[in-house]
Amino acid sequence: MPGKRELARLKLSPEVAWYLLDRGYELPDCPPRWKTPEPREVAGAYFDPARVDRVIDAFGRLRHTQGKWAGRPITLRAWQVAHLIGPTYGWVRPTADGRTARIIQTQYLDIPRKNAKTTIGGGQCIYLTCADGEQGAQVFALATRKDQARLCFDPVRLLALHAPDLKGHVKPLKDKILHPRSGSSFSVMSSAGDAMHGTSPHAAFVDEVHLHKTRDLIEAVETGTGAREQPLIMYATTADAGSPFSPYAEIREYTEKLCRGVLVDPTFYGVVFAAEREDDPFDPATWLKANPGLAAGDSPTMESMEKAAAKARQNPVELASFLRLRLGVRTRQETKYISLEEWDRNAGMGVDPKTLKGRACFGGLDLAATSDLSALCLLFPEEEGGYQALWRLWTPEANMQRLRDRTAGAADVWVRDGWLTVTDGDVMDYGHIRAAVQADMDYFDLREIAYDPWNATQLVTDLLADGVPLAEMRQGYRSMSPPLKELARLVRQGSPKRPMVRHGGNPAMRWQVDNLAVATDPSDNVKPDKRHSADKIDGVVALIMALDRAVHGAPAEAPSAYEDRGLEVV
Template sequence: MARKRKTRSEPELPDDAELERLKISPEVAWFLLSRGIPLPDCPPLVKTPEPRDVAGAVFDVERVDRVLRAFGALVHTQGQWAGRSLRPDPWQVAYVLAPVFGWVRHDEAAGGYVRIVNQLYVDVPRKNGKSTLSGGIAIYMACADGEPGAQVVTAASSERQAGFVFGPIKTLAEKSPALKGRVRAHQKRVVHPKSGSYIEVVSSAADAQHGANLHCGIVDELHVHKTPDLVETIETGTGSRTQPLIVIITTADSGRRGTIYDRKRRRIEQLAARVLTDPTTYGVVWAAEPTDDPFTESTWRKANPGFGVSPTRAYLARAAAEAQQSPADLAKFLRLHCGLRTKQETRFLTLDSWDRNASIVDETRLAGREAYGGLDLASTSDLCALVWLFPDDVRGGYDALLRLWTPEANMSALDKRTAGEASVWARQGLLMVTPGNVADYDWIKLQIERDMDAFDVRSIGFDPWNATQLTNDLTEQGAPLVKVRQGFVTLSPPLKDLQRLLLAGTEERPLLRHGGNPAWRWQVDNLAVTTDPAGNVKPDKANSGDKIDGVAALVNALSEAMTRKPVARSAYEDDDAELIII
């Protein structure tokens, strides 16, 4: 619900389908139209949900008005707009400023309303006004957010980059007439004496830790940060502020896995896909699709929300012409101007196909069923996974059951990586939390023994490289454990069959029924695969977005299930006269 200023006439909003296409909430659309700001037609490729469903959430138009007034008091300092008032473009208001600064909730400890969003991520190609946007936010947070003694830092990965990061902010403070006499610009700090606030540049974790009580942190060009230290230090330095804001504004990287950029970008994509839930984090990513023609204007428009103003059409046309002349220039053009992570792996399993096959799995009805297991004990201090597959000769395909364990000491780290979802999974019984700081294999052994009593277990596939006392004990007790080598030759057939089952399955006839387990869905979304010259594939734990133990266990189980002899059913047993082969 929006706290609306009275107007002479209410603006007429587009219908729900159009707002969904534009990826603009009704509250933000109302605000723009009521202020005479046109709705932009440049939706981001990725957008996390606005925090509309948070208990007590209110859209405060006055707060957004205040931000826009603060921006308007600044002036452009370069190019054809030098000296003109810095008025954010409609896309910046619709997709960045209004969602972040407009959504508030009442906080009793703070004695009033506070922003819901405290983490902002903006991923946009070069020349789309990133420096101006981040500079305006920094000055607003220091001088106009009403926070006494606000400490605002801008993060640079090196002393050299510090000038590129801090320079635009310092210039805005020096050149804007409205700030004359109100702020003091020094070499590495802008001071607002009235509120006792300042903006300064830091280029090391040690600098960021010194006296840290941050109200706002600005991280520009995340992909140039080789380690996460500085970024993480800034993020943890806001604990005593009631409505802090961490801002990351960046261009795409070259697709390297495991970097701080990769982790942040991946999390935004998972939040947007509803794999994770965190209303305090808001992010947008502008980019072309990998299948788009990079040399057409429609692609440039899709990836660049400022197209036609900054960057201009002529600028992108020149860059595209250069890109057509050499592979090196093409890779640079794809990354810097189309927002494409140029080495990003193709997703092997899609969430759409996974969700299509969810169906319902009732464990009580699996008793006595033929079962094939897959065990993954890859990390004693993180996750351990067991998957059971139950062939279904009537409906086709398999029913699937995941069991997941983690040590109690790992829950804090796992919650951080899953935006708090791990604790939810534990409460729902989808994740078993064992005592201590390493995996308690007695819990896993006991569960396997119970499952062997309940199901008709034919075999349990496991990785011999990670064989432990658990697997030795289970073998001695007669468990039908089978070694599943983790090379291409062994894992490629079941992994490709898993992909086939998911793609062939439909909501009406799912072929891998997994019950929509969210902990499993998170791991499927994390999966990356590696390919050999012959086209064989296997899970790639090193380059996956995060944990994939549940997927690895599933592949091990499917490797065993595929050894089952095909079961043919009489054509007279169903109306379709169909012969089903498993």
């Protein structure tokens, strides 16, 4: 047995390390980046090697169904036993009636592509259906759509069809695998409604968590396991693109908090295989670090990594994909123009409208579709340089559920705290926006508001009739590039002591800034790219338009922020 320091480096518990050596495995030298504590401190907990043996034996009775390995028995590698199967199935504790049950009830595997995560999940599903000692076990593959669910169910069905040792014991059907002796089944589930109707899951496998937009289905299954003594929910996924409000973000951040000791949950076990952000993405040592299958000589292959790396060297879009899918690094969209770290540095001590009464300001109005999000941003120039930013955000009541789903419930908090206003009905109440602009005209010295004539509505006509100073501003490269570049410059220049775009930590705007993607033309002009942004960015667009008016509306003696940079146009 290695010493404590070496075990810590390998991220192995003494119990799992002993098991590996005793069963003839070499200790894997490919530790995950994150690994939650094993439940060694739970009262009565002990490691049962026989339970791990049964799972490994079950895998050995299955056969690969694709590629060069087709027809061969599935042999678990040392890293799979060390960092997933051993901890999950080995740790048990006594139950009230004198039996033993697994401690871990949630398993999370976050790993780059081609490291056999679906095979590992599928093999566990067969075991949990047929060999876990659970009568009437209901095991499910979860996805938001039936065709997505089949992506993880169909390979398992093939495993059951082609495993000689399972013939006569299981009955694979089109949408279900039956185990008649125990009355158990493995099937697909693609809606929360299905989960609510009479199901009592013993286990569930959620492949590609980052594809789930809401937690409805997952929560329905999780809450349905209450009648089971040792349920197991298995998550398997590659890294997402970094969205802060998603089921993936929630479970990933929960895993990292458990790893850091911020939270304690002995029933949850998770590992994340990934490179560090500062690692050289083109160094083979980084590839081995993030891909335990590559380190074991299986899949992915070194050749496939070299091909993917060669593409990533030539194309920023391919690089983002390479980092996320091949190295497990959470990336943002293809072009990350303003980082959250830079944005957060500019929060300041808050933006109080009372202190801004009568102050000169410039606005940007982004009127989205009638059933979506609209935004007005007011920018107040500061004498010492920079701006204070104040937003009005509106959405119709009918859109709230969609917005709630996309923000993992944060939208309700924004409404409660006054960052977002909900208007009555199915479509945007432009009368509400008109009244708000009129109130701001009376309260502030509102010099000018930019708007996009392409999306102009009767509201624009009404505002002009009210005497609101409006200025057309189309959202193309020519008009948007200079203020967007200026915004990025100000945000980078800002600091906690001297914020240049003081926004007061507005959480709805933080979400939108994190969503922002930009498009670039051959002359390096940029503009916000709503189509490729992660989600809504209307408030950011309004900010850019307001900044353009603030720059062009500055006193004559003040130099324009564009003088040094100009505009590049083909």
